[in-house]
Amino acid sequence: xxxxxxxxxxxxxxxxxxxxxxxxxxxxxxxxxxxxxxxxxxxxxxxxxxxxxxxxxxxxxxxxxxxxxxxxxxxxxxxxxxxxxxxxxxxxxxxxxxxxxxxxxxxxxxxxxxxxxxxxxxxxxxxxxxxxxxxxxxxxxxxxxxxxxxxxxxxxxxxxxxxxxxxxxxxxxxxxxxxxxxxxxxxxxxxxxxxxxxxxxxxxxxxxxxxxxxxxxxxxxxxxxxxxxxxxxxxxxxxxxxxxxxxxxxxxxxxxxxxxxxxxxxxxxxxxxxxxxxxxxxxxxxxxxxxxxxxxxxxxxxxxxxxxxxxxxxxxxxxxxxxxxxxxxxxxxxxxxxxxxxxxxxxxxxxxxxxxxxxxxxxxxxxxxxxxxxxxxxxxxxxxxxxxxxxxxxxxxxxxxxxxxxxxxxxxxxxxxxxxxxxxxxxxxxxxxxxxxxx
Ligand code: S3P
Numbered sequence: 406x407x408x409x410x411x412x413x414x415x416x417x418x419x420x421x422x423x424x425x426x427x428x429x430x431x432x433x434x435x436x437x438x439x440x441x442x443x444x445x446x447x448x449x450x451x452x453x454x455x456x457x458x459x460x461x462x463x464x465x466x467x468x469x470x471x472x473x474x475x476x477x478x479x480x481x482x483x484x485x486x487x488x489x490x491x492x493x494x495x496x497x498x499x500x501x502x503x504x505x506x507x508x509x510x511x512x513x514x515x516x517x518x519x520x521x522x523x524x525x526x527x528x529x530x531x532x533x534x535x536x537x538x539x540x541x542x543x544x545x546x547x548x549x550x551x552x553x554x555x556x557x558x559x560x561x562x563x564x565x566x567x568x569x570x571x572x573x574x575x576x577x578x579x580x581x582x583x584x585x586x587x588x589x590x591x592x593x594x595x596x597x598x599x600x601x602x603x604x605x606x607x608x609x610x611x612x613x614x615x616x617x618x619x620x621x622x623x624x625x626x627x628x629x630x631x632x633x634x635x636x637x638x639x640x641x642x643x644x645x646x647x648x649x650x651x652x653x654x655x656x657x658x659x660x661x662x663x664x665x666x667x668x669x670x671x672x673x674x675x676x677x678x679x680x681x682x683x684x685x686x687x688x689x690x691x692x693x694x695x696x697x698x699x700x701x702x703x704x705x706x707x708x709x710x711x712x713x714x715x716x717x718x719x720x721x722x723x724x725x726x727x728x729x730x731x732x733x734x735x736x737x738x739x740x741x742x743x744x745x746x747x748x749x750x751x752x753x754x755x756x757x758x759x760x761x762x763x764x765x766x767x768x769x770x771x772x773x774x775x776x777x778x779x780x781x782x783x784x785x786x787x788x789x790x791x792x793x794x795x796x797x798x799x800x801x802x803x804x805x806x807x808x809x810x811x812x813x814x815x816x817x818x819x820x821x822x823x824x825x826x827x828x829x830x831x832x833x834x835x836x837x838x839x840x841x842x843x844x
Pocket of ligand 1: 562590718
């Protein structure tokens, strides 16, 4: 069976923001119409960027008429990024170079997430950032300025921090460098290059350095197809591995940046077989199909450490669910960043696993999970976190599970249509499986 998943969330967010800073009309196909990018799109419209087709039919092209690097309009009210950390942080970076003042706000989850990590480098460049309620958190007012160059050393490997600084530098036309402990996802770098910006990357003094030495006076528009989201595909791949349905599953047209696909190597160590079929690159991004071998897999526990986490930062929830069905104790470390995602994911995972009868322990920076083949049952508290809801939704759709996820609608943040697709795949696999056994 062959399926597709919606467009990549990170690439969609960047296409919207960078399209809004470009000169001329960007044309983007395959965009994700999830709640997060829709919130970013509305904020950009409030800043004077014209966007056509974003709330249109799922496969229609989106056209963005950018205003150029420093011509965003003063918005009349606060910009509501809802649940979107990427939207808030990317926009803060771009706003730092605009001759305007804008207030960024979000929902309760986003208002609990740290903003100092971006505010600090942006204020060092010359922007003003004021917290309106709680230090270090949204709502926050960003006042743009003529910025100065910056070399920023980030203590966390975070693509959102890196991108905020890169956008500020490109917006203001000043050189910037970000050094991070390990390479985080590089979609901003690839897209900036596609728009004519020189980006220099490499190891420097045991850090990963990304530099924009001489930003151009203007950005050319984008014309690209957003590949499918690996992080969304991961849920379906995991379902195929866990269900042992015996039917091959192919997920087509997925973005395969090495900075995103770390889960594949971990799955291989666990004993799953997933083939990668490369396809044509799009927008500077590698893309291809992922095919799960139908052989029933006996999963083995794994050790996953800090070096591997950045390339699978959003896949830890689904890894935890896989670990719950693997033989042995899986140990995940170096993942403290998960505590500041849409929920404290380490706590959410350990608590929910224990609620359904799986032995799981929270470590300061990770998890220990003892796999079990026994039936599991209970209700899942998703804590309004899309990836927690979907990870347990995958488990719920496999044998020997009787689970209820409290708030399935939260999946719309990144994967509209998730539950319907999962159910279709489950039902069709069962039918195809029966057919191949002559049933
Ligand atoms: C994202 C970066 C990651 C990731 C998030 C999307 C991005 O966050 O968890 O879902 O698009 O830049 P951090 O940069 O905070 O690690």
